[in-house]
Amino acid sequence: MNELVFFINNVVIAGSVTGSIYAIGAVGVTLIFSIMRFAHFAHGDMMTFGAFMVLLLTTLFPQAGAAIGVPTPLIMLPLAMVLTAALAVGLDRAFYKPLRAHGVKPIVFVIASLGVALMLQGLIRLFAGTGGQSLYVDDRKEIFRLALPIEGVRVPVVITEPQLYLFALTLVAVVGLHVFLSRSRLGKAMRAMSDNPDLAQASGINTHTIVAVTWMLAGGLAAIAGTLLSLDVTFKPDLSFFLLLPIFAAAIVGGVGHPYGAIAGGFVVGFAETLAVFNWNVLLRPFRDSLPEWLSLPGNLAFVGTEYKIVVPFFILVVILVWRPTGIFKGKVI
């Protein structure tokens, strides 16, 4: 049973954590793709920017959270979301809109977004340095150890305070997004534009507004994803390309342009990563005595070492591109 708890700690919880982060990131990517029709390579750095804003605000007002009894970074998150949304809209105005006006090919947007990614990276690291920093400036990271009321189980289920907030926030974000897309006038217009931009325009929908709203949403979601990631571990300014691959893989697995698919894809990729680096030997250990002699298990039965974690999303990406490029829930555009 101890092994099972170990599995819960290292796979179920860890997988849900990474899955949530990838899911929220992938939704942003997929929204941008469905409206602007290009893969936004600056998304990882937009996430970092959001987390950096939280860090900055938390450092400025470290006591703000104590008044209400929540960690300060969470208080600062809405503000950081607004700032990141503003950044996203600003970047669009400055760099993508002129290209749209020229009617360039989608791939040129991809290159431009790489340029934007580098600019953000450079700026953030110029100010934040390259080392990791904790978002818990003045607060203490609570760690909950839940001992299971089962005979013989000594290992507790471990979950940290930020992880609980992460699950709650993910749920809120997903439900909020669902309500927005399926109920609100603007959300429906967004889906309409993703279906058929010309017809949306002919219906009187102002496509410029939709583009701006998309960037705001993507920016806000990026800030959430980046902050959640930084809360779980630490704020690391140099993650961008390592985040990009799993997030794109998640978006493609779910079917590009398909927000709910992206959420599912995020969890698929997140769990795949944790399952792949998990040492399966741990689970097989209880049966070791009943195994035949010739079958001695090696000590390390992980699929890939943690240093090769990035192989997992890439593998998923290749498999999905070969097997079903439209994603598991058929995306709109290949």
Add this chain to the structure above:
Amino acid sequence: MPLLDARDVHGGYGGMNILNGVDMAIEADEIGVIIGPNGAGKSTMLKAIFGLLHVSQGEVLLRGEPIQNLPTNKLVHKGMGFVPQEYNVFPSLTVKENLQMGAYLKPGNVKRMLAQVYEFFPPLLEKRHQPAGELSGGQRQMVAMGRALMAEPELLLLDEPTAGLSPLYMHEILERVKAINAAGVGVLMVEQNAKQALAIADKGFVLANGQNRFTDTGAALLADPEVAKSFLGG
């Protein structure tokens, strides 16, 4: 004052002129039908009226107000609705959501107009929660026309609404067009099924090479032996 008055319209794509001076006028309670051979500029004319194509010369008046080269959302606001020939629904949105998008600029009207559209197109009522992409061609055309009607247009532009439909559905759609017109909406449509369309037309415009060849009432054009010979297939 005519509802729509297009005078001497020139225009085309990328420097190549397709329209070389087309005149077209219809009154508020009329159905106008544009026919002509392939490449005559029928659909192009419709797009020029709806601002999807640059009008390089001439003018387009809606109730006497010049509207050429205005952005499309302005035109929707001024009371024009446009139904393209292809890709005329949002496939992943439900029928109801498709219709709601039509009333995007007039959200206050949604309830009343929804009821009205369902009255025009009863099949849509029972399919209202189904994604439009799953419907048959004729039903999709109904969604498309319904979507355009949701904005309560004074003038409805239809680009080959019966293209690719079975004769049964073609008849049905043309009947709907008549009903819509009877409800007080001016209609201007491009049609390949010239005879059937002219039969319901108040005005007919025969285009060739981007210019007017014949302009008369629908009945007169149907009766004209020269039109019949060259454009109605004998």
Add this chain to the structure above:
Amino acid sequence: MDKTTTDSVVAPRRFPLREILLFLVLLAAVLGVYALMGAAYSTRMLVEAACYAILALGLTIQWGYAGQFNAGVMGFVALGGFCAMFFSVPVNEAFWGSELPGELARVLLYGIGAVLLVVGASRLDRLGVPRRLRTTIAVVLAVVLYLVVISALREVTDQIESRAGFVGGLGLPAWVGWIFGGALAGGVGYFIGRVCLGLRSDYLAIATLGIAEIIKAFLKNSDWLTRGTATVSPLPWPVPGPAEVGFTLARALYFSVTAVLIAAIFFLLHRAYHAPWGRMIRAIRDNEVSASAMGKTINRRRLEIFVLGCILMGIGGAVLGSFNSLFDPQGYLPLNHTFLVLVMVILGGPGNNLGTIFGAVAVYVIWLMSEPLALFLMELAVSFGEGAFGWDTPTNLDSRALQARVFVIGLLITLVLRFAPKGLLPEKAKHIA
């Protein structure tokens, strides 16, 4: 090739004033660097610029000829560097003298056997096994066999690391490594291309970005193969080294080798570009719809051009690796080995080989010179800040100056795309509308 190639590209003959002017300015800049920094340093700069020119030629045929965006040049460069190291470094007797090579070969055989078994299992449906069952069998078999092989491999590589350090090299001349570097990069490019080229161009960018990070992770962590972070040096040169003839002369000799290489590549590309093959490539890029009337061969042509570009990147990476005389997997950075090359290409003129070479040398000179400049500006800003606002001096000025350069590269990419999308020396194609 005869004179009848009335190609849409053949521009009216004109005096190449723009080219000559730009290259004169570049020459003046290089001479300026010579005067300022001395011959040894400047010759090193020229050799590196030449290596970058090979990389840039690889990228320019992918992006400029065919509109494929490769966001992972770094990976192919690293593969080239690895081959340059692996083939030229002296043989490691501690490894070859033991039973370890046999062990390694045994594991590799296991691997091949496992692959064959899985492939066989995936064909079981032909023997009447239901498809779903077949898929399950194949997947389970793949997982189990993978774990067996990877465990065996881990054991052997651990042994190699603890007993021999690393497998060492093959002790062959440097140019052998260059050839294999190109071949290996081309092979990886073939795999990526097969997966992505039929799909949206975005996917290629994503996949190449990913494979580059994976290649780097692999080279960095496979201590048994590459010594990982411990790095391997020195790598032998194909020409007499500095120890024998002095820095300047040795580097000049190396430069002549790279120059010959570039001239050869340039000539071959020029021929290909004006041949029917090149015309078809451009037709595909400019009008996919009408080109698709030509049928299935489109994807073949696309694959060819992509693999060719990757081969050039592998060769360029190998030449660069040999020149650095050091194999350090951690030294491969997206900024230096992907984005710098990208700037060279889009600034010089995508699809124009001469423009690309110009871009490579010009950007590399600016890049090297911007290092001291950025540091100087940072110091200026800091001392100004100290004086005016009483800032604390940041400790790591070097790394911050680097970040400022990252920002500038990013800005440059976006600005060029917006204001000079065809680069300084545009492709000479006269497209018939």
